[in-house]
Amino acid sequence: MATGSGAAAAAADAEEKESGSRMITLTSNEGKAFVVTEASARQSATIRSMVDDGGCVDKGFPLPNVDSKTLARVIQYCDEHGNKEAHTVDERAALAKFDKDFIAELDADKAFLYDVTMAANYLHIQGLFALTTQCIADTIKGKTPEEIRTAFGIEYDLTAQDEEEIKEEDTHA
Amino acid sequence: MSYTKKAKVESTSAVSLDRLSSLPPDIKVTILSKLNVLDAIRTTILSRAWRNMWTTSPKIIVSDLYGISDFSEGTTARSKFVTLVDLALLLHNGPLVSFSIRCLRIYHDVFDRWMHMLSRKKPRSITIKFLWGDYYKIPSSIFSVINLDYLHLKRCIIHLPQEFEGFKRLTVLNLKYFSSTDSDINNLISSCHLLNTLRLKYFEGISCLRIQAPHCSVYISPAKTEEAANWKNYLKQAFVSLTRIETLVIKRCIIGLPQEFEGFKQLTVLNLKYFSLTDRDIYKLISSCPWLNTLRLKYFEGISCLRIQAQTLQLLEVQGDFEDLHLHAPNLLYLTLGKTEAEQSDAVVGDKKNYLKQAFVSLTSIEELTISGSFLTYLSEGCLLAEFPGVFDRLRKICIEQCSWVWTEVLGACSIFWNAPNFRELEIRSFYRDEEFGYQPIWDNDQAEIEEPTLHHLVTVTISDFVGLEHEIALVGLLLRWSPALEELKIVREDGDVPNDECMFRALTKLLALPRASNKATIIVI
Secondary structure: OHHHHHHHHHHHHHHHHHHHOOEEEEEOOOOOEEEEEHHHHOOOHHHHHHHHOOOOOOOOEEOOOOOHHHHHHHHHHHHHHHHOOOOOHHHHHHHHHHHHHHHHHHHOOHHHHHHHHHHHHHHOOHHHHHHHHHHHHHHHOOOOHHHHHHHHOOOOOOOHHHHHHHHHHHHHO | OHHHHHHHHOOOOOOOOOOOOOOOHHHHHHHHHOOOHHHHHHHHHOOHHHOOHHHHOOEEEEEOOOOHHHOOOHHHHHHHHHHHHHHHHHHOOOOOOEEEEEEOOOOHHHHHHHHHHHHHHOOOEEEEEEOOOOOEEOOHHHHOOOOOOEEEEEEEEOOOOOOOOOOOOOOEEEEEEEEOOHHHHHHHHHOOOOOOEEEEEEEEOOOOOOOOOOOOEEEEEOOOOOOHHHOOOOHHHHHHHOOOOOEEEEEEEEOOOOOOOOOOOOOOEEEEEEEEOOHHHHHHHHHOOOOOOEEEEEEEEOOOEEEEEOOOOOEEEEEEOOOEEEEEOOOOOEEEEEEOOOOOOOOOOHHHHHHHHHHHHOOOOOOEEEEEHHHHHHHHOOOOOOOOOOOOOOOOEEEEEEEOOOHHHHHHHHHHHHHOOOOOEEEEEEOOOOHHHHHOOOOOOOOOOOOOOOOOOOOEEEEEEEOOOHHHHHHHHHHHHHOOOOOEEEEEEOOOOOOOHHHHHHHHHHHHHOOOOOOOOEEEEO
16 A cells, blocks of 8 residues: 555656646736646646646636635645645644644635635635635634624524524424 | 626625625535534524525534533533434435534433434434443444445444345444444444445454455454453454455454465555464464565564564564564665563573574665664674674664663664664663662773774764763763764753753763764754
8 A cells, every 4th residue: 555655646746747847827807817836726626627638728727706816815825735745744734834824814804715715616726625614614613693693794684484483493303 | 606706796805794694505505514513503593694504514513512511401401412413403404425423421312313314314424422321222224324435433332233235335434432243243344345444443242353345454452451361362264354455453462363364465554562473473474465564563472583574564663572583674664673671681592693683684775773772782682793884774864762871782772883884863762760770870891892883974863851861971972972974963851850950060061071073063952
């Protein structure tokens, strides 16, 4: 088993080396172009499959659903995870610290956190999506409904009929 | 992706009223699936947008340990939890992928009902953990969830219903603190054709395990206590049928190979801990695994002469009481050797020493060697001499553990240094058997003289658990004198009982005065 995974890692390394030199252009919905390494872009499953299908690497990838500010932040994550190694304990710890700081900054700006979450979902960046959704879940955790409404600015719009239904479900169980 | 576009049209700068609620449903569900049911259900009454959102979450996670501070009395807490689980199972209304429940209290009276409701949802993953109390008998409804992929049970009784058809899709089976019978457990395991991980820990009622699971990693630990009297030879039968196993981990077992044992032709990892085995069987077991890569043998009995012959072995860890070691592993990279007892009297006598010499001759590709102080004493009995230089050409790191720095250990270490011309890194962890003994100078002047080695490539030395004893300082002195390329010598003081500051101060003063062969050497004391 150990030899198998070693061979796979070696193959992945070789692939990375081969493709590492290529640069890829991502364009935000405002028309701003971002040039990133292929290793960085491959963090996104959406872009990865387009590249592997022999898509328009030269022409670049327009991303009509992502604005410049969000894209810049998403690329920051992809650069860190795509371009850096994570083999040793130290390297993994460095990445974990990056993630922690990255999400702490986003957490302070909830509206931006949602934008990044949406972009991560659209681009299928699994690690980033898990990170942002966990952050939102952690905010909800342990709060009363009233506290959650206050925290997120949710307007209470349940009708009397809805409330009746909820009560009924409660007693039903 | 139209919803994404729509969301973008709105301004991102103004903290628009309720961005959380306007996230697309699949993202909201992802967020809810990360929450305990208690929190997830609360979102129902947030607003209309959240009304029935959680009922489509693919995961249900419940635990009566969570949110316990909200509950006042024991009985109220219990009934609230029962209502919560009932509600969750009743209202959940989409495909359920994973269900996980952890309980501190006992709910055996209502649990069958929950399991029945759960089984109709046909989840792929089920985790049931009781942290306390009598074992819970898993009802037949759970055994009807035939598409199950992952099953993890704690404190349960496994009894198969008559009509059990097998878990044909199950890949992971993890049972801890359970009771069963030979036929039930063996039929259960043999029904899982796709099993790739099997963990059986702390069980009762089983006397014979017949594991038939090709391509599976197996972890077995029958009992938690270390009483050898309770060890049984569970694996006699298993050994015949596990012909394609890749990883095998066994604790607290007597291991006897059956006559018809043909070897593990695909085994790469073998870990045995607290076990009893004969000389003949351990040799047969190891030499019949042609692809063995990692071997750990810890705390064993019944072995006097350990014979290891393994062409592909890269990592070997041996910790236990044995008298002699035959080792032939030409591809070994990492070796850890420790003897639990250093019986100097019966260590290597007569022609036995040749075996160990041969053993070390075969280790030409080793890169990292970890060795205990008592093993150094064993080596110093004359078996490893300076007469074959260049044995460990590739060795770059040496770790010496449990080092009490008696002279025989220093001799043993020197004989390794002589044979490792290129090593760069040395780690030493001290160990004191006796306080009194520690403060006496233990190197007599009439100790056997050594031919001092020169450690041409040694760059870093780390000495841990340093307390500042005379012979520790003397050792640092030797290392500084022998190492012309040394760049850093790090001394980590022992945390616990540092004798006193004055003693350490004296020790440090002496350290600073030591002559150094390398003009780059720095001494760092932490």
